[in-house]
Amino acid sequence: xxxxxxKIRSAVSCNLxxxxxxxxxxLFAAEKIEAxxxxxxxxxxxxxxxxxxxELLHAFGxxxxxxxxxxxxxxxxxxxxxxxQRWLDHLRKVSSNFRFDHITEHFGFMTGEDFHKGAPISxxxxxxxxxxxxxxxxxxxxxCACPVGLENLAFSYSLEEVQRHGEFLERLIEPVNGFxxxxxxxxxxxxxxxxxxFETLIRAYPLDxxxxxxxxxxxxxxxxxxxxxxxxxxxxxxxVPEAVFELLRKTLSVCPNLKFVVLEQLGIALHTTESQExxxxxxxxxxxxxxxxxxxxxxxxxNDFLLKQAVSLNExxxxxxxxxxxxxxxxxxxxxxxxxxxATRLLNNSTLAHSAWKTESWSPYMLETALRxxxxxxxxx
Numbered sequence: 001x002x003x004x005x006x007k008i009r010s011a012v013s014c015n016l017x018x019x020x021x022x023x024x025x026x027l028f029a030a031e032k033i034e035a036x037x038x039x040x041x042x043x044x045x046x047x048x049x050x051x052x053x054x055e056l057l058h059a060f061g062x063x064x065x066x067x068x069x070x071x072x073x074x075x076x077x078x079x080x081x082x083x084x085q086r087w088l089d090h091l092r093k094v095s096s097n098f099r100f101d102h103i104t105e106h107f108g109f110m111t112g113e114d115f116h117k118g119a120p121i122s123x124x125x126x127x128x129x130x131x132x133x134x135x136x137x138x139x140x141x142x143x144c145a146c147p148v149g150l151e152n153l154a155f156s157y158s159l160e161e162v163q164r165h166g167e168f169l170e171r172l173i174e175p176v177n178g179f180x181x182x183x184x185x186x187x188x189x190x191x192x193x194x195x196x197x198f199e200t201l202i203r204a205y206p207l208d209x210x211x212x213x214x215x216x217x218x219x220x221x222x223x224x225x226x227x228x229x230x231x232x233x234x235x236x237x238x239x240v241p242e243a244v245f246e247l248l249r250k251t252l253s254v255c256p257n258l259k260f261v262v263l264e265q266l267g268i269a270l271h272t273t274e275s276q277e278x279x280x281x282x283x284x285x286x287x288x289x290x291x292x293x294x295x296x297x298x299x300x301x302x303n304d305f306l307l308k309q310a311v312s313l314n315e316x317x318x319x320x321x322x323x324x325x326x327x328x329x330x331x332x333x334x335x336x337x338x339x340x341x342x343a344t345r346l347l348n349n350s351t352l353a354h355s356a357w358k359t360e361s362w363s364p365y366m367l368e369t370a371l372r373x374x375x376x377x378x379x380x381x
Contacts, residue, residue, distance in 0.1 A: 007294055008297075010283070012033055014056075017267030019267040020267035023276040023279040027283055035262075041090065074108075077109045078109075078319060088143045091143045100144060102211065103147075104148065105140065106153075108153060109121060109123060121331075122157065123327075125161070130171055130172065134172060141307065147178070150178065154189045159194050159196075180205065182210045184215050189233070208302075213262065214264055223369075239265075245289060248261070261290050340371065
């Protein structure tokens with residue numbers, strides 16, 4: 001007898017942000033929201049979570065409709081830090097207090113010396129970074145005792161990096177039977193910035209490993225060195241483009257283990273009644289697409305992303321001081337260089353030159369964009 005796929009839940013990113021909460025309140029009141037995603041590590045400035053928010057988390061968690069999304073762990077940092085250990089300790093604590101369906105983090109490492117200020121930046125796809133990433137995922141899995149996953153990157157330096165990202169993600173998550181958050185706005189950024197075909201790019205990801213989908217909006221940047229070129233940025237500060245909704249329609253049918261579709265937007269972009277109403281309309285649009293698919297879906301899930309055996313952690317924690325020094329050097333260049341020309345000169349005279357980072361093949365307009373991202377995030381997101 002065939003097992004029917006559980007209903008795909010329409011969810012929102014829900015954090016302690018007044019403007020975001022104002023935007024979502026009518027959706028909660030109408031009982032439209034079927035699951036919530038909580039960035040559990042963004043409350044480092046909050047001494048005590050309000051009781052009503054705790055009750056909200058418990059209500060969704062007890063129904064298997066609460067997912068946790070990390071921001072600050074910095075998965076690929078070459079050096080194991082006290083901040084990462086505190087992050088894991090915090091995860092262990094919140095996982096004992098709340099019932100998460102799963103926990104996720106971002107791919108990459110964080111630039112910047114302050115643990116809570118920095119941009120998520122990619123790493124070389126080599127054995128050393130793979131070893132570190134697998135170890136960190138195993139530590140997350142041990143701390144939360146539930147399925148774990150990673151979100152695909154929005155930003156890449158080169159076409160080769162984009163093409164290899166899905167395969168590297170699969171190798172990372174396989175040892176913990178992990179999954180992928182397929183962020184479709186991130187995919188949209190890659191399609192636009194590297195002039196790619198959707199069907200080709202999407203098949204580069206292990207789609208049977210997709211358990212969650214994100215949709216969001218973003219912004220456009222005009223390149224200063226190539227003024228005819230515009231770069232799509234994953235800034236989460238605008239309504240969802242119709243093109244991303246179209247990607248959602250195309251993607252649902254090729255992800256047999258999908259469980260949640262999540263709408264994301266930063267609270268700073270929801271400060272007007274108009275922007276909040278657009279957010280609500282985006283949710284309704286997303287939910288209509290998901291519900292239409294649910295009505296005709298006959299895919300059979302075959303992966304619950306649970307571990308089949310206990311995690312065995314290596315001690316001491318694996319590190320690479322060479323990778324760490326290169327990350328510090330890259331962070332400094334991105335955050336301090338006055339322009340693309342200076343960044344290029346500094347990179348050519350750095351330890352990253354002629355290395356696995358392949359800085360010589362980075363697209364000039366993407367390096368320019370990296371400078372803008374890093375220097376914006378330096379002051380905190």
